[in-house]
Amino acid sequence: MMIEPSNRPNSATRRDFLKTTAAAAGAIVATQGSLPAVYAAGSDPIKVGLIGCGNRGRGAAENVLSAAPGVQIVALGDTFAEPLKEARERLGKFTQRKEIKQRGNSADLPESRCFVGLDAYEKVIGCPEVNYVILTTPPGFRPIHLQAAVAAGKNIFAEKPVAVDGTGIRKVLAAYEEARKKNLAVGVGTQRRHQRAYLEVLKRIQDGAIGELVGGRCYWNQNTNTKRRAEPGETNLAYQIRNWYGFPWLSGDHIVEQHVHNLDVLNWALGAHPVAAVGMGYRVPRDPGYGPIYNFFAVDLEYPNGVHALSMCRQISSCANEIGEYLVGSKGSSHTNSAGKLIFQINGKKIYTDKEVRKQANPYVQEHTDLIESIRSGKPYNELKQVAESTLTAIMGRMSAYTGKRVSWEQALNTREDLVPKELTWDTHVPVPPVATPGKTPLL
Amino acid sequence: MRRLIQFSLLFGICLLMLPLWRVGETPEAAPARADAPAAKHRSYTETITGSKIKFDMVAIPGGEFVMGSPPGEKDRKDDEGPQHPVKIQPFWMGKYEVTWDEFDLYWRARPGQKEDKEPETPKDADAVTRPTPPYADETFKKGREGHPVLGITWHAAMQYCRWLSLKTGKRYRLPTEAEWEYACRAGTKTAYFFGNDPKQIGDYAWFADNADEKTRKVGSKKPNPWGLYDMYGNVSEWCIDRYKKDGYATFPRDKPSLSPVILPGEERYPNVVRGGSWGDEAKDCRSATRFASERDWLRQDPQRPQSIWWMTDGDFVGFRLVRAVAEQDNLKKFRSRITRQSPDD
Numbered sequence: 001m002m003i004e005p006s007n008r009p010n011s012a013t014r015r016d017f018l019k020t021t022a023a024a025a026g027a028i029v030a031t032q033g034s035l036p037a038v039y040a041a042g043s044d045p046i047k048v049g050l051i052g053c054g055n056r057g058r059g060a061a062e063n064v065l066s067a068a069p070g071v072q073i074v075a076l077g078d079t080f081a082e083p084l085k086e087a088r089e090r091l092g093k094f095t096q097r098k099e100i101k102q103r104g105n106s107a108d109l110p111e112s113r114c115f116v117g118l119d120a121y122e123k124v125i126g127c128p129e130v131n132y133v134i135l136t137t138p139p140g141f142r143p144i145h146l147q148a149a150v151a152a153g154k155n156i157f158a159e160k161p162v163a164v165d166g167t168g169i170r171k172v173l174a175a176y177e178e179a180r181k182k183n184l185a186v187g188v189g190t191q192r193r194h195q196r197a198y199l200e201v202l203k204r205i206q207d208g209a210i211g212e213l214v215g216g217r218c219y220w221n222q223n224t225n226t227k228r229r230a231e232p233g234e235t236n237l238a239y240q241i242r243n244w245y246g247f248p249w250l251s252g253d254h255i256v257e258q259h260v261h262n263l264d265v266l267n268w269a270l271g272a273h274p275v276a277a278v279g280m281g282y283r284v285p286r287d288p289g290y291g292p293i294y295n296f297f298a299v300d301l302e303y304p305n306g307v308h309a310l311s312m313c314r315q316i317s318s319c320a321n322e323i324g325e326y327l328v329g330s331k332g333s334s335h336t337n338s339a340g341k342l343i344f345q346i347n348g349k350k351i352y353t354d355k356e357v358r359k360q361a362n363p364y365v366q367e368h369t370d371l372i373e374s375i376r377s378g379k380p381y382n383e384l385k386q387v388a389e390s391t392l393t394a395i396m397g398r399m400s401a402y403t404g405k406r407v408s409w410e411q412a413l414n415t416r417e418d419l420v421p422k423e424l425t426w427d428t429h430v431p432v433p434p435v436a437t438p439g440k441t442p443l444l
Numbered sequence: 445m446r447r448l449i450q451f452s453l454l455f456g457i458c459l460l461m462l463p464l465w466r467v468g469e470t471p472e473a474a475p476a477r478a479d480a481p482a483a484k485h486r487s488y489t490e491t492i493t494g495s496k497i498k499f500d501m502v503a504i505p506g507g508e509f510v511m512g513s514p515p516g517e518k519d520r521k522d523d524e525g526p527q528h529p530v531k532i533q534p535f536w537m538g539k540y541e542v543t544w545d546e547f548d549l550y551w552r553a554r555p556g557q558k559e560d561k562e563p564e565t566p567k568d569a570d571a572v573t574r575p576t577p578p579y580a581d582e583t584f585k586k587g588r589e590g591h592p593v594l595g596i597t598w599h600a601a602m603q604y605c606r607w608l609s610l611k612t613g614k615r616y617r618l619p620t621e622a623e624w625e626y627a628c629r630a631g632t633k634t635a636y637f638f639g640n641d642p643k644q645i646g647d648y649a650w651f652a653d654n655a656d657e658k659t660r661k662v663g664s665k666k667p668n669p670w671g672l673y674d675m676y677g678n679v680s681e682w683c684i685d686r687y688k689k690d691g692y693a694t695f696p697r698d699k700p701s702l703s704p705v706i707l708p709g710e711e712r713y714p715n716v717v718r719g720g721s722w723g724d725e726a727k728d729c730r731s732a733t734r735f736a737s738e739r740d741w742l743r744q745d746p747q748r749p750q751s752i753w754w755m756t757d758g759d760f761v762g763f764r765l766v767r768a769v770a771e772q773d774n775l776k777k778f779r780s781r782i783t784r785q786s787p788d789d
Contacts (some may be wrong), residue, residue: 055747354723
């Protein structure tokens with residue numbers, strides 16, 4: 001059986017939404033009810049607290065400053081002093097730019113609102129000035145940070161993925177419900193959902209341009225990722241957090257940390273999450289500094305009604321590279337690729353040239369523009385559920401690859417797997433697990 | 445006679461040892477090292493040490509030319525003037541744009557080489573640094589073997605030249621903007637080196653009308669009068685200079701400036717790019733057309749600092765090598781000062 005576009009859950013809402021606000025996010029949930037206590041609609045300033053001052057956090061802070069007028073960065077938090085210092089300096093310089101000043105945007109970052117340590121997130125969220133938090137720490141911390149930010153009634157921009165295991169996803173789904181009740185806005189860094197070229201392709205698919213969807217493929221095959229060396233005198237925990245990509249409890253492995261983007265596009269187009277996965281993967285020999293994560297995965301994703309999609313991701317240099325998605329329908333196909341070579345095609349025909357795509361709004365800025373617009377118009381949207389589902393899609397694939405077992409959605413969601421250690425202090429010794437072995441590593 | 449033989453032997457041994465000293469030299473010493481004066485200024489082929497990869501260098505005679513375009517030139521932009529006379533010393537220029545075959549030797553991990561390479565900010569500031577791999581396909585699916593390098597920053601091109609200089613013992617670098625235009629014009633004064641009619645450009649260049657948004661193998665069109673290929677189109681080419689819109693106004697108009705160059709500092713942008721690319725129309729591939737690099741060439745890079753090596757949106761910029769016969773003083777020690785901390789606007 002095929003998935004008929006018009007029979008998909010929420011498809012009417014999605015299509016109508018795409019028609020009315022092409023530049024905004026797809027597949028959102030507009031919440032109704034009382035406005036958040038911390039933010040009254042209109043032109044009140046957006047006061048940003050940045051939690052996670054690494055390369056992406058600093059990027060997101062610049063993006064939000066470029067996204068709308070009346071934005072101020074007022075608090076910073078990081079586990080370590082160095083990235084926070086760099087963020088503070090960079091934002092000081094960035095806000096001197098003419099185009100930032102013209103929007104009335106600024107950074108106001110006294111020492112008293114710059115927090116370093118494992119509890120820095122609580123302190124940023126505890127700042128009464130802050131009404132918009134950006135969560136850009138390693139993904140393992142995301143569920144805890146989301147829960148704390150929602151409990152404090154803050155609007156949120158969180159980077160993807162939103163968790164590293166099913167236990168974390170359950171927390172995120174609870175936070176989603178709570179945020180809806182409180183009418184908080186939550187954007188999640190799946191910027192393809194805010195990229196004009198993607199929105200146009202998805203709109204055409206949903207309008208029937210390739211017929212009924214029968215399958216799909218998606219890829220994130222890239223070069224070898226970077227790693228960081230241990231510094232002399234560094235604790236076991238500090239090293240793992242600094243070299244977070246290599247540790248499943250922090251990154252979820254690269255299928256979760258990066259490939260979630262492409263899986264999100266499949267779920268978006270198919271209007272559903274998969275019901276099960278059979279995956280495989282391992283790692284070619286590599287320096288132990290890369291941690292116990294894999295460097296390649298291939299997963300068969302089973303969607304409702306017998307639709308299957310193939311997912312591949314790899315981090316090995318000098319191999320065939322591709323980052324993109326293909327959807328196959330009864331009348332044709334689509335191909336989207338937004339990294340490196342730009343491709344936005346329906347039935348083999350370019351919808352935009354490279355040059356046109358590069359002139360369109362920067363999606364990393366647009367995702368904040370849309371979120372702030374939703375707050376100021378009194379209709380805050382919440383992307384948490386859809387990205388929790390895309391994240392769990394990736395987690396399900398990893399669980400299957402690590403164990404060698406077929407893993408159902410329910411098994412992935414209700415797992416006992418709980419990777420993130422509780423009550424972290426700098427003295428906590430976090431054991432490094434062995435590289436998972438399919439057929440031996442148990443499914444929890 | 446005996447003394448003469450002894451002396452000759454000693455001298456010969458010293459000469460033989462010279463390459464050995466070079467191997468043992470620290471990178472710091474390399475840029476200051478003078479190229480051995482060339483006996484004859486002739487075109488040659490260089491084989492990159494330790495590989496079978498070769499590239500051709502064309503001897504370009506010294507001379508004088510008028511830089512920039514006249515006010516009446518069609519599609520001229522203000523930054524192409526005022527025209528001013530320039531004197532250029534003899535040099536060699538790459539017959540072709542630098543290809544991935546060459547560049548891959550520099551940055552890609554090879555068998556036996558440690559996967560973990562130099563960090564982006566080495567403690568020894570003089571070390572030659574290499575790019576960490578980008579996450580997306582660095583060729584932008586435009587072809588690798590025989591195709592020009594693209595999507596790399598000015599800093600990456602500069603570091604490649606340092607690496608290549610250490611490998612070969614010859615000082616390779618980016619062309620100055622003046623050298624680039626002098627070599628491109630090849631003695632001509634017209635808008636293009638083949639005349640003023642843009643309709644002919646398809647014989648010489650891969651540009652917007654014939655490239656289908658792709659690059660082609662270098663040297664697959666006709667060369668300019670001095671035997672240089674792809675000076676227009678295929679990829680635009682980095683020059684060593686900082687871009688200044690009104691930079692030409694700083695040079696005298698009544699007497700030739702000798703080897704003019706405006707050297708960049710710590711800021712990442714804007715630097716000069718010349719020649720136009722697969723994405724440019726004929727009017728933007730004239731001999732005098734100037735482009736300035738900008739932050740937007742990395743707009744899809746979501747990290748801060750953005751990569752100092754790869755440009756997420758600069759899939760139209762590559763470079764071409766030059767080598768001076770006698771290096772001008774202000775370039776002898778010049779090197780990129782870009783680091784992670786460099787200002788990026």
